[in-house]
Amino acid sequence: MSAVTTTVPVVAPEVSTQVRRRRRLSPGRRLPAARLVGPVLLLAVWSAASAAGRLDPAAIPAPWTVVRTGAHLWTAGTLPTDILTSLERAGYGFAIGLVAGVALALAAGLSRVGEALIDGTVNLNRAIPTLGLIPLFILWLGIGESFKVAIIAIVVYIPIYLNTHAALAGIDHRFVELAEVQGLSRFAFVRQIVIPGALPGFFVGLRLGVTGSWLGLVVLEQINATSGLGYMMFQAQNYGQSDVILVGLVVYGVFGLVSDSAVRLIERRVLSWRRTLSS
Amino acid sequence: MAPHTEQLTRPAVRLRGLTRSFDGRTVLDGIDLDIPAGQFVALLGHSGSGKSTLLRAVAGLDHEVVGSGQLTAPERVSVVFQDSRLLPWRRVLDNVLLGTDGQERGREALAEVGLAGRERAWPSELSGGEQQRAALARSLVREPELLLADEPFGALDALTRIKMHALLRELWKRHQPSVLLVTHDVDEAIVLADRVLVLESGRIGLDLTIERDRPREEYRVRLLAALGVSVGSG
Numbered sequence: 248m249s250a251v252t253t254t255v256p257v258v259a260p261e262v263s264t265q266v267r268r269r270r271r272l273s274p275g276r277r278l279p280a281a282r283l284v285g286p287v288l289l290l291a292v293w294s295a296a297s298a299a300g301r302l303d304p305a306a307i308p309a310p311w312t313v314v315r316t317g318a319h320l321w322t323a324g325t326l327p328t329d330i331l332t333s334l335e336r337a338g339y340g341f342a343i344g345l346v347a348g349v350a351l352a353l354a355a356g357l358s359r360v361g362e363a364l365i366d367g368t369v370n371l372n373r374a375i376p377t378l379g380l381i382p383l384f385i386l387w388l389g390i391g392e393s394f395k396v397a398i399i400a401i402v403v404y405i406p407i408y409l410n411t412h413a414a415l416a417g418i419d420h421r422f423v424e425l426a427e428v429q430g431l432s433r434f435a436f437v438r439q440i441v442i443p444g445a446l447p448g449f450f451v452g453l454r455l456g457v458t459g460s461w462l463g464l465v466v467l468e469q470i471n472a473t474s475g476l477g478y479m480m481f482q483a484q485n486y487g488q489s490d491v492i493l494v495g496l497v498v499y500g501v502f503g504l505v506s507d508s509a510v511r512l513i514e515r516r517v518l519s520w521r522r523t524l525s526s
Numbered sequence: 527m528a529p530h531t532e533q534l535t536r537p538a539v540r541l542r543g544l545t546r547s548f549d550g551r552t553v554l555d556g557i558d559l560d561i562p563a564g565q566f567v568a569l570l571g572h573s574g575s576g577k578s579t580l581l582r583a584v585a586g587l588d589h590e591v592v593g594s595g596q597l598t599a600p601e602r603v604s605v606v607f608q609d610s611r612l613l614p615w616r617r618v619l620d621n622v623l624l625g626t627d628g629q630e631r632g633r634e635a636l637a638e639v640g641l642a643g644r645e646r647a648w649p650s651e652l653s654g655g656e657q658q659r660a661a662l663a664r665s666l667v668r669e670p671e672l673l674l675a676d677e678p679f680g681a682l683d684a685l686t687r688i689k690m691h692a693l694l695r696e697l698w699k700r701h702q703p704s705v706l707l708v709t710h711d712v713d714e715a716i717v718l719a720d721r722v723l724v725l726e727s728g729r730i731g732l733d734l735t736i737e738r739d740r741p742r743e744e745y746r747v748r749l750l751a752a753l754g755v756s757v758g759s760g
Binding site: 421422424425426427428429430431435439440443444446518520521 | 585586587603604605607609611613614615616624625626648650664668
């Protein structure tokens with residue numbers, strides 16, 4: 248960030264003025280692989296500190312210990328079953344939440360009656376912390392799988408509903424007018440204008456929903472589970488196996504990252520018309 | 527507002543005592559107007575004179591406006607807005623075909639406005655003038671009997687506007703729809719239209735037929751005077 252003073256030769260016959268470039272205030276060009284720099288550095292510091300024996304292995308085991316434990320749990324332990332159970336819960340909850348969120352948003356966005364019935368109710372639901380519903384749901388649905396799926400579905404449907412509904416409400420009135428002028432039927436209007444117009448908002452909700460499903464899972468599996476990743480971590484806490492806890496966290500992190508990237512990839516495909524705007 | 531079936535010299539658009547008001551303020555005050563089939567009419571007026579209200583009434587777009595009067599318009603009406611109003615998520619050809627089908631007709635319409643080869647482009651990849659050309663193609667593809675245009679060139683730069691004037695005039699000659707063009711540009715009205723109306727406080731203050739062989743300046747002065755602008759003294 249040194250003040251660059253460059254002399255630019257000016258092609259003028261008589262006077263040659265020296266132009267002093269202005270001090271740049273923007274951060275400048277992006278570093279290569281910028282998003283990886285921080286995590287890699289963190290990993291390096293962690294490894295170095297472990298190797299130097301500066302970390303208590305009972306509190307923070309070395310990275311290689313975590314990897315070894317993970318491999319061991321995968322081949323000889325219950326890790327595959329736990330992952331499968333967790334995926335199943337998150338998947339079911341997410342699917343139900345997705346369908347409910349989109350259906351409610353469409354109903355509320357396309358009819359005034361629907362809006363009157365749904366919008367206030369959903370916002371009321373949003374005001375109640377979903378995890379606070381856990382005790383009630385256990386009483387209603389028992390301590391099995393269904394209450395977990397139900398809680399995850401609620402965590403997922405709210406952001407999907409909110410963002411899709413906001414996008415529907417925000418569809419440019421000029422496009423509605425255009426549809427009227429072009430003589431579109433109600434169905435064609437919904438299919439050709441409402442849905443594509445609401446897709447960007449829907450994807451914002453979808454990404455929040457995906458993240459929410461993992462978040463809900465972590466909490467649920469630590470409270471009332473007999474299998475799953477959270478259960479595995481909970482057990483490890485009882486036996487003081489910090490490496491197992493870290494394996495669980497890594498798996499959660501990978502899940503979150505992969506699912507978010509998947510949604511982003513789909514988003515880029517579906518909203519390809521937007522790329523021309525941002526590039 | 528069923529299309530009436532009067533046979534003799536049936537005007538394309540027929541307004542009788544058309545009144546519209548917003549919040550008790552009368553914007554259109556009993557307008558009588560006939561537009562013969564195939565005539566190019568420009569509607570001039572200050573902002574707030576009710577010219578857009580009139581156009582929107584003829585287009586059937588004034589849903590929640592209080593009003594009375596009789597209004598007859600053809601079955602096939604197209605509207606060109608000030609903004610091109612292309613859907614950003616549809617490619618140009620799909621925008622042109624919004625509400626209709628027939629790929630071939632869409633391509634022909636695009637070729638007519640000079641956009642052949644841009645069928646697969648996204649609207650955001652077009653320039654402002656090209657977007658408005660695409661909007662013209664969209665209105666043409668429906669073979670309108672009446673073309674309503676609400677300051678369609680208002681947002682374009684001067685050079686593009688001149689090109690668009692020529693294009694619109696050419697398209698009108700070829701397809702012969704009746705045209706009602708709302709504008710605040712006196713020169714645009716004289717260059718394009720056969721007949722210029724000046725709307726003043728909700729009524730038609732001046733109804734002027736433009737003869738192509740007479741000097742434009744004459745019309746210009748009269749229209750500007752009707753709009754309350756005096757020229758020549760300065």
